[in-house]
Amino acid sequence: MMRPKQLLWLLWCTPLFVLGQESKPASADSLKKDALNVFVDCDYCDMDFIRKQITLVNYVRDRKEAQIHILSAYQQTASGGGAYSFYFIGQKNFSGINDTLVYNSKADATEDEKRKGQIRMLKMGLIRYISKTPFADQISIDIASPPSDENVKDKWRSWVFDLDAGAYFNGEQLYQSLSSWTSASASKITEKWKIEFNLYNNYSESRYQIDDTTEIKSITRAKSFDHLLVKSINDHWSVGGFTGAGSSDYENRKFSGNIAPAIEYDLFPYSQSTRKQLRILYAVGYVYNQYSDTTIFNKTEEGLGFERLAIAFEIKQQWGSLSSYLAGLNFLHDFSLYKVYFRPEINIRIFKGLSVRLSGNFSLIHDQITLPKAGATLEEILLQQRQLATQYSYWGNVGISYTFGSIYNNVVNPRFR
Secondary structure, eight states, X not given: OOXXXXXXXXXXXXXXXXXXXXXXXXXXXXXXXXXEEEEEEOSSSOHHHHHHHOOSEEEOSSGGGOSEEEEEEEEEOTTSOEEEEEEEEEOGGGTTOOEEEEEEEOTTOOHHHHHHHXXXXXXXXXXXXXXXXXXXXXXXXXXXXXOOGGGSOOTTTTEEEEEEEEEEEEEETTEEEEEEEEEEEEEEXXXXXXXXXXXXXXXXXXXXXXXXXXXXXXEEEEEEEEEEEEEEOSSXXXXXXXXXXXXXXXXXXXXXXXXXEEEEEESSOGGGTTTEEEEEEEEEEEEEEEESSOBTTSOSEEEEEEEEEEXXXXXXXXXXXXXXXXXXXXXXXEEEEEEEEEEEEEEEEEETTEEEEEEEEEEEXXXXXXXXTTOOOHXXXXXXOSOOOOXXXXXXXXXXXXXXXXXXXXXXXXXXX
C-alpha cells in the first residue's frame, strides 16, 4: 500500500514529468484549429517571453474569444517579496473548470527570476486544459516553436486595428485645463514583415484668470502620421524605412514630412531578443518643413537631408538587467547641426538582499532648426507653448534597496494598507 508521503510526491511530480516530455512541432493549421484559445490578462507579464516559452496555445486578443482566461493579480508579501496570483477561468467548453496558482518571489528577485517563476505557474496551470486537447502528448518544458503562421487562414490576414479617443480636464476657481486626443493605428506583424500605421491628433487648452479683467488663454495643437515598414532578411539583418508627416504649434512646424530608408543588424539572433539584443540601426533620409513663423535661420520652409545612427543594447540575466540606447542625428548640409542622446537603465542585485537601480537620459542638442526668430514671449515661456533654445537636457534616477530578515514571505495581509 502506498504511503501518504509517497502519494503526495507522486502527485507533485506528475505535472513536472508531463512537462518534461519531448514534443513534436505542431503544424500552424492544426494549432489554430485544435489548440486552446488563451487570453492572458496580465499588465506586468513579459508577453514576448511567454509566447516563446509556451507554444501549444493560441493567444487571443479578446477574453470573449478565449477558452481559458488567465487573470493575474499582485500583492506585496510580508518580507517585501511579491505574491503573483494566476486565476485560470474556464470558458466555453471548459466552463466551470477553474484553478488558482500563486508564485511567491523573494524580495531581491531579479526580473528574469520573476518571469521564469511566472512561466512555471502558467505551465502548471495550463496542463489540465491542454491534456484535454489533441496536443496532450506534446506537453513539455522545452516545446519546439510552432511553424510560422504566415499561411494560416485568417480573414484579417494578421492585421490588427485600434481606435482611441479621450479627454482630460481639471480646474479650480481661477484656472481651467482641457486636453483631448484621438488616435488610430493599423499593424501587421509576422516573422517576415512588420508594418505599422499611426495617426494622432491632440488639442490642449488652458485658461488663467489673473483678475476681473485679465485672462490668459493657452492653446496648442499637434497632429502626426507615422508609417513603419520592416522586412526580415534573416535572424540578424532587417531592412525597411520610416515615413511621417505632421504639425506642431510647440515646435513651430506648420507642416513637416519625412522619409528615411534604414537597415538594422542584431549581433545576437532576433529569436533571442527576450534575453539579449545588441541592435545597430542606420537610416538616411529627407525632411521637408513649413514653418508657422520665420526661423532663426530666416527660413519659412526648407528641405534637408539627414542621417541617423542608433545602438540599442539589452540583456536580462539572473543577476539583473542592463539596457541602454545611444542615438545620434545630423543634417547632411551642415554637420554642426546634430543631436546625440543616451538613455541607460541598470537594475543589478549586488548580493543577497542588496539591489541597485540606475536610469537616466542625457542629450546634446544642436539641431533646433525650427526655433522662431522672434523668440518666445513671457506668457509662452511660462505656459510652455514654445520650444526654447537649449544645448542639452537631462534627467536621472538612482536608488538602492537592502532587504534582510525572515526568508518566509508567503503571507499576504492587505489590512490597513
